[in-house]
Amino acid sequence: MKTRDRIIHSALALFNEQGEPNVTTNHIAADLGISPGNLYYHFRNKEEIIHSIFDQYALDLSMGFQPEVPAESDEQRLLAYLDATFQLMWRYRFFYANLPDILSRDAELQNKYLEAQQALKANLFAMLSRFRETGWLDMDDEALQSLCSTLKLVASSWIFYQSAQSPQAKVTPVVIYQGVLQILKMVSPMTTDKGRAVVSGLIGHYREQMESTKAASDSA
Amino acid sequence: MKTRDRIIHSALALFNEQGEPNVTTNHIAADLGISPGNLYYHFRNKEEIIHSIFDQYALDLSMGFQPEVPAESDEQRLLAYLDATFQLMWRYRFFYANLPDILSRDAELQNKYLEAQQALKANLFAMLSRFRETGWLDMDDEALQSLCSTLKLVASSWIFYQSAQSPQAKVTPVVIYQGVLQILKMVSPMTTDKGRAVVSGLIGHYREQMESTKAASDSA
Amino acid sequence: MKTRDRIIHSALALFNEQGEPNVTTNHIAADLGISPGNLYYHFRNKEEIIHSIFDQYALDLSMGFQPEVPAESDEQRLLAYLDATFQLMWRYRFFYANLPDILSRDAELQNKYLEAQQALKANLFAMLSRFRETGWLDMDDEALQSLCSTLKLVASSWIFYQSAQSPQAKVTPVVIYQGVLQILKMVSPMTTDKGRAVVSGLIGHYREQMESTKAASDSA
Amino acid sequence: MKTRDRIIHSALALFNEQGEPNVTTNHIAADLGISPGNLYYHFRNKEEIIHSIFDQYALDLSMGFQPEVPAESDEQRLLAYLDATFQLMWRYRFFYANLPDILSRDAELQNKYLEAQQALKANLFAMLSRFRETGWLDMDDEALQSLCSTLKLVASSWIFYQSAQSPQAKVTPVVIYQGVLQILKMVSPMTTDKGRAVVSGLIGHYREQMESTKAASDSA
DNA sequence: CATGAATGAGAGTTCATTCAT
DNA sequence: AATGAATGAACTCTCATTCAT
Structure with a gap:
């Protein structure tokens, strides 16, 4: 799975478990074992991740x-x-x-x-x-x-x-x-x-x- | 109206308009033209305001x-x-x-x-x-x-x-x-x-x- | 006992119990059942209370x-x-x-x-x-x-x-x-x-x- | 010297000069010319800095x-x-x-x-x-x-x-x-x-x- | 003497986001 | 692609102190 998809996947899982407002972009990155910078290489911002999940x-x-x-x-x-x-x-x-x-x-x-x-x-x-x-x-x-x-x-x-x-x-x-x-x-x-x-x-x-x-x- | 009630009133109005997570205690205080300290004189914390609204x-x-x-x-x-x-x-x-x-x-x-x-x-x-x-x-x-x-x-x-x-x-x-x-x-x-x-x-x-x-x- | 002396007395007790940095002027006033304003009528500030205790x-x-x-x-x-x-x-x-x-x-x-x-x-x-x-x-x-x-x-x-x-x-x-x-x-x-x-x-x-x-x- | 160590160093110096209760995390950050956020990137809170100094x-x-x-x-x-x-x-x-x-x-x-x-x-x-x-x-x-x-x-x-x-x-x-x-x-x-x-x-x-x-x- | 509401600077801390490497 | 240190605005909350009554 590509990093971009892994981010979507992990974000969805964390959002479901803990509620979207309680999940920070750093949490997502940490959950995947990648750096926050890398997350922002694949997505402009948190909103874009949500957008992708919605798509x-x-x-x-x-x-x-x-x-x-x-x-x-x-x-x-x-x-x-x-x-x-x-x-x-x-x-x-x-x-x-x-x-x-x-x-x-x-x-x-x-x-x-x-x-x-x-x-x-x-x-x-x-x-x-x-x-x-x-x-x-x-x-x-x-x-x-x-x-x-x-x-x-x-x-x-x-x-x-x-x-x-x-x-x-x-x-x-x-x-x-x-x-x-x-x-x-x-x-x-x-x-x-x-x-x-x-x-x-x-x-x-x-x-x-x-x-x-x-x-x-x-x-x- | 007493300040305590004005706070509840203003908080309710702002919560309804902008959503509770988007309204900070400072916003409420500013909306009323009072200091943040004064708000916290009447309520221990934001949660207590929500509690009062619920009551x-x-x-x-x-x-x-x-x-x-x-x-x-x-x-x-x-x-x-x-x-x-x-x-x-x-x-x-x-x-x-x-x-x-x-x-x-x-x-x-x-x-x-x-x-x-x-x-x-x-x-x-x-x-x-x-x-x-x-x-x-x-x-x-x-x-x-x-x-x-x-x-x-x-x-x-x-x-x-x-x-x-x-x-x-x-x-x-x-x-x-x-x-x-x-x-x-x-x-x-x-x-x-x-x-x-x-x-x-x-x-x-x-x-x-x-x-x-x-x-x-x-x-x- | 005069209010001034009661303040000194109460402050000393609270300081001893909880440590001076952990005792606010409001705590002292509340402990005595007087208003913070009244406390500041008798003492210019917290330091002056400590001074009096020292005296x-x-x-x-x-x-x-x-x-x-x-x-x-x-x-x-x-x-x-x-x-x-x-x-x-x-x-x-x-x-x-x-x-x-x-x-x-x-x-x-x-x-x-x-x-x-x-x-x-x-x-x-x-x-x-x-x-x-x-x-x-x-x-x-x-x-x-x-x-x-x-x-x-x-x-x-x-x-x-x-x-x-x-x-x-x-x-x-x-x-x-x-x-x-x-x-x-x-x-x-x-x-x-x-x-x-x-x-x-x-x-x-x-x-x-x-x-x-x-x-x-x-x-x- | 790494930032983490610089923080410990600066905090120790400021604590020694001015007393721990009088030194805020913002003071330490300002002393080093870094942002408060950066300080909290390296330490979860002030207590953890003190802990590190103690260690x-x-x-x-x-x-x-x-x-x-x-x-x-x-x-x-x-x-x-x-x-x-x-x-x-x-x-x-x-x-x-x-x-x-x-x-x-x-x-x-x-x-x-x-x-x-x-x-x-x-x-x-x-x-x-x-x-x-x-x-x-x-x-x-x-x-x-x-x-x-x-x-x-x-x-x-x-x-x-x-x-x-x-x-x-x-x-x-x-x-x-x-x-x-x-x-x-x-x-x-x-x-x-x-x-x-x-x-x-x-x-x-x-x-x-x-x-x-x-x-x-x-x-x- | 006394009240108690009000002040406001500033504390510790968070987090989406940026940037040099 | 990826790192991870760094940013800074904003957040909740505290407290010595003031002031109108």
């Missing part, structure tokens, strides 16, 4: 949600979608926990973020529409729009919200699974009988995932 | 949601509740925008916050239960619990979420009204016919409020 | 060592002398622990201190001379001079030295008694048979005192 | 008193010992003048200091024992122990005591020589005839040294 995030986002990717079934597609969403949230969780501050410093980043959000929204709407067509959801257009907004809000805020609720402010994968479950529960009331079966199946799946993760972390 | 927030919270306050009707009560919630969010918006960082620094504040959240949750649940009894909502217990969680999450995260979405990161009262509307739309699918009328009425009310606020700020 | 010390010094005070015997006189010396050291121990710093700040105090030291030296020399005449000591003039210097040095430095040696840096009355014993042991080799008996008697006396003090503080 | 002191101490170093004669060895002791006191005199305060702040330094003191005491006792075996001293075990304590006390306190006695609080090399002489005079009464000759010789030597130093500083 990577945006790339992951666009890769994970390509609708053209064929799936065995709509159910599979939904599963993949949820997985991708929350994996992304987990991988860039520092970002979600400090969004307002990070964006307010940097207008360019703000714009990039808004673009990504637009894409996300379009994506989400397309998926929900398809599920309605498939006969899983029973909603009118307005309700669909509204659900779409709410889901995006909940997904975007989940990490932020949970990291304030838990006493240790430690975000764990378990928290992520709870977020997926929360989303599914929100969709549940709008489902048809057919749709309800699908959603229930997914809820069962994620509960299992969560329990096995919990068990793994407890025994560790 | 005021907690007080406002408990005052705004006293169930014993008689209301003309359940509809009135709901209206008052929503108003209070979002006014509070508006008044202490810096807090909502920086929650994880602020709480991670200060275990005592974390506890105070969690207590306030418990109270809020109990409150919200009581209110929704009553509406179900009144025959406005048609939901089983589990769905009610779930709705309750979602509403709290959306309310708590609204400012955070919106301040990241809007290009200038400026949170305005209009944003607040959108939050109330969002909440009402989330409740809407669970209503009975009787309940739907009430919710529709409220939606209409807040749309008007929002429009008039928009008009006022545009002409300014 | 009281100098007074105690001159009172405790008046040669004209009749004593039953030379032995009694020596006992009284040693008691007075070490009581003084105990009462003003903060002073002994910070002498260089305190004096370097204040030329006037330095002069007062030197005067007091001269008087002390003259006093001590007179007493030792008398003991030689009485036939307790066997020394020539030069040795007497030298002993005199050493004794003064040891007495003056005892608190300073001990407070560095003990891990807790806490000066207790036991430390004081050890100082008296140290002094007596230094005189011992210069004594005649007659003198040795006197010194041995005193050593026994102070050992008892020390033990009873230790016992008292242990049971407390 | 250097401890090193000097252990180097100066290595018993395995062969000497032409016991007399030479004693001479070297006294020289080393008082040179050390001179070089680190700020330390001796502020001991209680400096140690009370820093438990680790306190321990290091006590260790150094133990070594010093053992050293001193070994040397006096050897002189007794050589037939220079005529004392029983208890008296030897007592003399040992007294000598250590006087040596450790000399700078402290003298810096309070001299009007300008200026400690000069002449003061150091007086300290050596004081020590020798304290040993003198315990000597045999043979020993007395040695001590007298040393006293003469140091008187000469002192006079020539005085002359040199007067003509300067």
Whole structure:
């Protein structure tokens, strides 16, 4: 891995663990065993590192949600979608926990973020529409729009919200699974009988995932 | 107003405008035209100022949601509740925008916050239960619990979420009204016919409020 | 007691307990339950308080060592002398622990201190001379001079030295008694048979005192 | 000289001249013509500078008193010992003048200091024992122990005591020589005839040294 | 005599960033 | 590419002292 990428990698890890405001450029350099001067050879400033992390995030986002990717079934597609969403949230969780501050410093980043959000929204709407067509959801257009907004809000805020609720402010994968479950529960009331079966199946799946993760972390 | 209160007031205003991490104790003192020493005469440190702001927030919270306050009707009560919630969010918006960082620094504040959240949750649940009894909502217990969680999450995260979405990161009262509307739309699918009328009425009310606020700020 | 005297009293107590550099004028005022403004009504500044404490010390010094005070015997006189010396050291121990710093700040105090030291030296020399005449000591003039210097040095430095040696840096009355014993042991080799008996008697006396003090503080 | 060493050097000089509490980290940086940030690049805080000075002191101490170093004669060895002791006191005199305060702040330094003191005491006792075996001293075990304590006390306190006695609080090399002489005079009464000759010789030597130093500083 | 709010210089320290090598 | 010493503005906080009341 090139130094530039190693910096991005290390910065992301430290930001996630300790929060972006608590990680200095010197910390990052020390973590990598390189000099601060070298770090500044690869990046003009700390902001540029954050930018690069965001670019990577945006790339992951666009890769994970390509609708053209064929799936065995709509159910599979939904599963993949949820997985991708929350994996992304987990991988860039520092970002979600400090969004307002990070964006307010940097207008360019703000714009990039808004673009990504637009894409996300379009994506989400397309998926929900398809599920309605498939006969899983029973909603009118307005309700669909509204659900779409709410889901995006909940997904975007989940990490932020949970990291304030838990006493240790430690975000764990378990928290992520709870977020997926929360989303599914929100969709549940709008489902048809057919749709309800699908959603229930997914809820069962994620509960299992969560329990096995919990068990793994407890025994560790 | 006493200096101590002026400090809290000024700090709150600056925190809301510029974000807590970007406001130094010297900024606050300069804003008031007092010396830094004087600020530290009234508060041991910056954290204590934040604590005092939070105490005021907690007080406002408990005052705004006293169930014993008689209301003309359940509809009135709901209206008052929503108003209070979002006014509070508006008044202490810096807090909502920086929650994880602020709480991670200060275990005592974390506890105070969690207590306030418990109270809020109990409150919200009581209110929704009553509406179900009144025959406005048609939901089983589990769905009610779930709705309750979602509403709290959306309310708590609204400012955070919106301040990241809007290009200038400026949170305005209009944003607040959108939050109330969002909440009402989330409740809407669970209503009975009787309940739907009430919710529709409220939606209409807040749309008007929002429009008039928009008009006022545009002409300014 | 007048406020002025209460300030001196409280300042002395706090200085002794916590060390002069660690005691602020606000601490003193708070300890007395008066306002800082009031403290500065009675004293122009912190230095003046220290001056006043020193004046009281100098007074105690001159009172405790008046040669004209009749004593039953030379032995009694020596006992009284040693008691007075070490009581003084105990009462003003903060002073002994910070002498260089305190004096370097204040030329006037330095002069007062030197005067007091001269008087002390003259006093001590007179007493030792008398003991030689009485036939307790066997020394020539030069040795007497030298002993005199050493004794003064040891007495003056005892608190300073001990407070560095003990891990807790806490000066207790036991430390004081050890100082008296140290002094007596230094005189011992210069004594005649007659003198040795006197010194041995005193050593026994102070050992008892020390033990009873230790016992008292242990049971407390 | 490396910057780190220059900082230690400059700090020691300033501490000695003005007293440790009166020298700020900014003073040290300004004295060297470097930025405060640079000083903190080399040392985490002021305490660490003091620690480093102490480490250097401890090193000097252990180097100066290595018993395995062969000497032409016991007399030479004693001479070297006294020289080393008082040179050390001179070089680190700020330390001796502020001991209680400096140690009370820093438990680790306190321990290091006590260790150094133990070594010093053992050293001193070994040397006096050897002189007794050589037939220079005529004392029983208890008296030897007592003399040992007294000598250590006087040596450790000399700078402290003298810096309070001299009007300008200026400690000069002449003061150091007086300290050596004081020590020798304290040993003198315990000597045999043979020993007395040695001590007298040393006293003469140091008187000469002192006079020539005085002359040199007067003509300067 | 007394209050207590207010002052302001300056303390120790941090950190994003620069620069000579 | 990389080093690591160096910068300097800014931060939080302290405390002897003043002053209006």
